[in-house]
Amino acid sequence: MTGTIDIDGQSIPFEDGQTIIEAATAAGVYIPHLCHRPGYTPHGSCKLCTVKVNGRNCSACTFPATDGQTVINNSDELEQDRRRITQMLFVEGNHMCPSCEKSGNCQLQGVAYHLNMLDNHYPHFYPRREMDASHPDILIDHNRCIFCNLCVRASKEKDGKNVFGIAGRGINKRLIVNSPSGQLKDSNMSIEDCAAHICPTGAILIKRTGYQVPIGQRIYDQKHISEVALAQENAHGQD
Amino acid sequence: MKTFLKTILIDADYQPVRLLALLRKVQAQYRHIPAAAIDILAEALQIPRAQIIAVVEFYSFLHLTPQGRYDILISDSITDHMLDKENILGYLSSMLKVDVGEVRADGLVSLNNTSCTGMCDQGPAGLVNGLPLTRLDRPRIDEIAALIEQQRDISDWPAYLFAVEDNLHKAGLLLNAPIEKGAAIQAALDRGLEATLAELDRSGLRGRGGAGFKTAAKWRFCAEESAERHYVVCNADEGEPGTFKDRVLLNMHADQVFEGMTLAAAIIGAKQGFLYLRGEYLHLYDKLQAVLEQRRATGLLGDNILGRGLEFDIEICLGAGAYICGEESALIESLEGKPGIPRNRPPYPVTSGYLNQPTIVNNVETFLAAAKIAVLGGDWFAGFGTEKSAGSKILSICGDCARPGIYEYPFGIAIEQILHDCGATDVLGVQIGGPSGTFISNQEFKRQLAFEDLATGGSFIVFNNSRNVLDIAQNFTHFFAHESCGFCTPCRVGTSLLKKQLDKIIDGHGSAGDVAELESLCQLVKNYSHCGLGQTAANPILTTLQRYPDLYQNRLKNISYEPGFDLDGALEIARRMARRNDAGAHLSQVEE
Numbered sequence: 001m002t003g004t005i006d007i008d009g010q011s012i013p014f015e016d017g018q019t020i021i022e023a024a025t026a027a028g029v030y031i032p033h034l035c036h037r038p039g040y041t042p043h044g045s046c047k048l049c050t051v052k053v054n055g056r057n058c059s060a061c062t063f064p065a066t067d068g069q070t071v072i073n074n075s076d077e078l079e080q081d082r083r084r085i086t087q088m089l090f091v092e093g094n095h096m097c098p099s100c101e102k103s104g105n106c107q108l109q110g111v112a113y114h115l116n117m118l119d120n121h122y123p124h125f126y127p128r129r130e131m132d133a134s135h136p137d138i139l140i141d142h143n144r145c146i147f148c149n150l151c152v153r154a155s156k157e158k159d160g161k162n163v164f165g166i167a168g169r170g171i172n173k174r175l176i177v178n179s180p181s182g183q184l185k186d187s188n189m190s191i192e193d194c195a196a197h198i199c200p201t202g203a204i205l206i207k208r209t210g211y212q213v214p215i216g217q218r219i220y221d222q223k224h225i226s227e228v229a230l231a232q233e234n235a236h237g238q239d
Numbered sequence: 240m241k242t243f244l245k246t247i248l249i250d251a252d253y254q255p256v257r258l259l260a261l262l263r264k265v266q267a268q269y270r271h272i273p274a275a276a277i278d279i280l281a282e283a284l285q286i287p288r289a290q291i292i293a294v295v296e297f298y299s300f301l302h303l304t305p306q307g308r309y310d311i312l313i314s315d316s317i318t319d320h321m322l323d324k325e326n327i328l329g330y331l332s333s334m335l336k337v338d339v340g341e342v343r344a345d346g347l348v349s350l351n352n353t354s355c356t357g358m359c360d361q362g363p364a365g366l367v368n369g370l371p372l373t374r375l376d377r378p379r380i381d382e383i384a385a386l387i388e389q390q391r392d393i394s395d396w397p398a399y400l401f402a403v404e405d406n407l408h409k410a411g412l413l414l415n416a417p418i419e420k421g422a423a424i425q426a427a428l429d430r431g432l433e434a435t436l437a438e439l440d441r442s443g444l445r446g447r448g449g450a451g452f453k454t455a456a457k458w459r460f461c462a463e464e465s466a467e468r469h470y471v472v473c474n475a476d477e478g479e480p481g482t483f484k485d486r487v488l489l490n491m492h493a494d495q496v497f498e499g500m501t502l503a504a505a506i507i508g509a510k511q512g513f514l515y516l517r518g519e520y521l522h523l524y525d526k527l528q529a530v531l532e533q534r535r536a537t538g539l540l541g542d543n544i545l546g547r548g549l550e551f552d553i554e555i556c557l558g559a560g561a562y563i564c565g566e567e568s569a570l571i572e573s574l575e576g577k578p579g580i581p582r583n584r585p586p587y588p589v590t591s592g593y594l595n596q597p598t599i600v601n602n603v604e605t606f607l608a609a610a611k612i613a614v615l616g617g618d619w620f621a622g623f624g625t626e627k628s629a630g631s632k633i634l635s636i637c638g639d640c641a642r643p644g645i646y647e648y649p650f651g652i653a654i655e656q657i658l659h660d661c662g663a664t665d666v667l668g669v670q671i672g673g674p675s676g677t678f679i680s681n682q683e684f685k686r687q688l689a690f691e692d693l694a695t696g697g698s699f700i701v702f703n704n705s706r707n708v709l710d711i712a713q714n715f716t717h718f719f720a721h722e723s724c725g726f727c728t729p730c731r732v733g734t735s736l737l738k739k740q741l742d743k744i745i746d747g748h749g750s751a752g753d754v755a756e757l758e759s760l761c762q763l764v765k766n767y768s769h770c771g772l773g774q775t776a777a778n779p780i781l782t783t784l785q786r787y788p789d790l791y792q793n794r795l796k797n798i799s800y801e802p803g804f805d806l807d808g809a810l811e812i813a814r815r816m817a818r819r820n821d822a823g824a825h826l827s828q829v830e831e
């Protein structure tokens with residue numbers, strides 16, 4: 001079964017089983033997102049992709065497209081609220097963009113630019129979080145983790161390894177490593193793993209590659225995240 | 240440890256879905272989940288260690304570090320506070336020589352707060368090694384402290400310390416006469432299952448857990464799904480502060496609840512059912528097991544129920560301290576031995592629930608009512624209540640009233656009648672439906688208890704004029720921040736921001752714009768959260784802000800800037816370092 005949905009007045013075809021974001025991406029419509037990545041089990045946790053479907057807020061990355069849906073993706077209200085949700089992610093962790101190696105390549109930052117986020121708005125939590133530099137090739141800086149679950153899914157679904165997990169409850173959530181010591185060096189993670197390269201922020205970094213591209217010449221320094229995401233996801237969508 | 244784990248693993252048939260039950264046993268045995276146990280369990284169940292740690296850290300009653308041999312938790316419900324809980328906790332802390340949130344150096348005792356334990360009609364309440372302590376006062380604490388210092392086994396403690404009363408004050412159409420054992424199954428089979436579902440439909444019964452979904456429709460959707468197996472789940476998580484009616488229903492009428500589940504099983508074609516019992520109700524576990532055993536012995540459960548070829552059995556699964564596990568999809572995750580994180584919907588549990596099989600989840604009271612409807616018919620039930628809310632509602636009433644306890648009313652009853660019956664005077668307002676519900680003021684007592692007016696899963700908390708509305712909203716707001724599962728951003732971060740923002744205003748650090756900011760944060764959390772917890776977490780603020788805007792505004796400082804913190808307080812360390820305390824070393828943050 002196929003059909004069409006209406007996103008902001010534009011008629012968009014979908015195939016049976018597609019979510020709203022999948023149909024939108026294929027049609028060249030960008031819906032902001034962080035925890036969604038084509039080819040991975042949808043998670044639905046960041047809530048950045050929230051759209052109004054027939055008047056109700058739904059996560060576009062998990063909600064199935066069905067014939068005749070009226071979807072609002074662009075509205076002042078959604079833009080303002082998505083900005084607030086992004087600000088929540090910023091104050092929850094310790095995101096010091098100017099000193100972060102991922103700056104310019106960071107999707108959290110890219111989305112923040114897209115949403116015209118100019119400050120953090122909310123009071124900072126300044127949580128005390130550890131670094132794990134134990135692994136010879138890979139660094140984890142927990143300060144920047146946004147609990148998108150992508151590394152967990154990548155390790156499990158793509159690498160067949162289960163290196164990561166998310167533990168804790170509520171604001172005490174934390175990324176944990178599946179090894180006897182809890183350190184990355186004692187896991188079976190390797191630099192070739194999908195999980196090593198999937199982090200949308202600078203929480204999982206590859207060592208000895210820092211600053212090879214100067215800040216200012218990086219992905220989101222040049223291009224809008226909407227453009228980058230649509231191009232990438234339509235090119236490698238089925239990996 | 241190896242032999243202990245082996246024994247419990249054999250009991251659990253090496254099933255990863257029993258992980259939570261296994262961890263509860265390890266916690267009870269070793270007062271924590273030792274790293275060595277995690278290794279053995281991971282190996283035996285063939286699951287990642289990280290998955291086990293995730294479960295341990297999710298549930299409040301499981302710990303990675305040792306708790307005291309006597310682990311005491313004191314209920315933090317607003318009603319316990321109204322019964323002088325803070326004082327009791329302080330006294331306990333001094334008598335036991337242990338700080339709140341700590342384990343005493345000798346490892347004998349630990350003390351902490353816990354969310355509402357469902358004893359609001361007999362508080363201040365708590366738990367010791369999972370068993371309920373009620374009506375705590377200084378003499379009882381003296382006794383408890385002495386028992387602990389003597390290291391007396393809990394089984395030797397005097398029974399009155401653990402006495403839990405039913406406090407049934409008013410029985411209505413369900414509680415005034417329970418059905419005969421087996422009568423509902425018999426009636427349903429005699430009438431025919433399809434015809435019985437039609438009776439249930441005609442009765443107008445809607446779910447009693449809060450959301451009010453039509454029970455017959457839910458059962459029909461599930462019955463229509465073709466699948467290898469179907470499951471029946473009874474939701475006895477009862478975590479909404481101020482709710483304790485399911486505790487009483489299970490204590491007094493477990494047979495009828497199990498009968499309702501069996502009826503549902505016959506209708507949807509399930510062979511297996513679960514009672515998800517909140518960890519706080521551990522004291523009911525043995526009794527409920529005995530009821531199940533007796534039903535098996537008398538042919539009311541098993542593989543040939545009443546000799547009519549019906550096959551069904553029920554397993555009791557205990558929670559471990561997580562309010563979110565009352566949400567049906569989180570409950571299913573918990574039944575599968577995982578952290579209680581709500582699933583994405585669709586699919587709904589009726590199509591993909593426990594082990595991705597069609598599953599119905601219903602409240603204890605819903606099953607109780609369904610069983611009686613099967614016997615007496617749909618018209619009998621529909622004859623009570625209002626057009627949109629058929630039948631009765633069983634309330635657990637607590638707070639400022641002379642007779643807290645259980646009351647059953649036909650829907651449509653006016654709030655003022657309920658207040659009169661329970662002996663509430665000088666009333667400021669009532670929290671209906673618990674923190675996730677609505678706070679109504681004393682101008683609204685003509686309103687009705689009904690899905691179309693004031694809905695409640697059972698919680699009904701009365702506040703008299705000596706109470707402070709902001710304290711109430713603050714207690715509830717802290718509750719949600721503590722219980723947020725943390726899956727989605729708006730609730731994980733938003734409930735903590737709500738707590739900070741409300742505390743800031745209540746502590747007198749708010750200034751112009753802070754109430755408006757609070758309200759817009761409320762809307763954000765409400766509109767964007769993934770599940771009912773986040774969607775209702777702002778209700779305590781929203782419903783009181785709507786009724787008492789001045790109480791909030793009056794806390795604001797009349798200054799032109801917006802301090803996020805106490806400026807003068809932040810200088811304290813600097814003053815100590817500089818050994819200064821003169822006027823020049825203070826920054827005023829008061830009216831301009």
Ligand SMILES: Cc1cc2nc3c(=O)[nH]c(=O)nc-3n(C[C@H](O)[C@H](O)[C@H](O)COP(=O)(O)O)c2cc1C
Pocket residue numbers: 445446447448449450451452474475476477478479562563564565566567568600601602603605770771772
């Ligand atoms: C945070 C949260 C907690 C809940 N807690 C309970 C509970 O303790 N007991 C309950 O029956 N329903 C609870 N519910 C509602 C359940 O999700 C579900 O709707 C209910 O069990 C369905 O049964 P019913 O149709 O018989 O009411 C809760 C919902 C949410 C969002």
Ligand code: SF4
Pocket residue numbers: 563580581722723724725726727728730731768769770771772773774
């Ligand atoms: S709303 Fe709260 S409790 Fe529900 S999924 Fe989101 S974080 Fe978890």
Ligand code: FES
Pocket residue numbers: 032033034035036043044045046047048049050059060061062
């Ligand atoms: S992208 Fe949809 S919730 Fe994160």
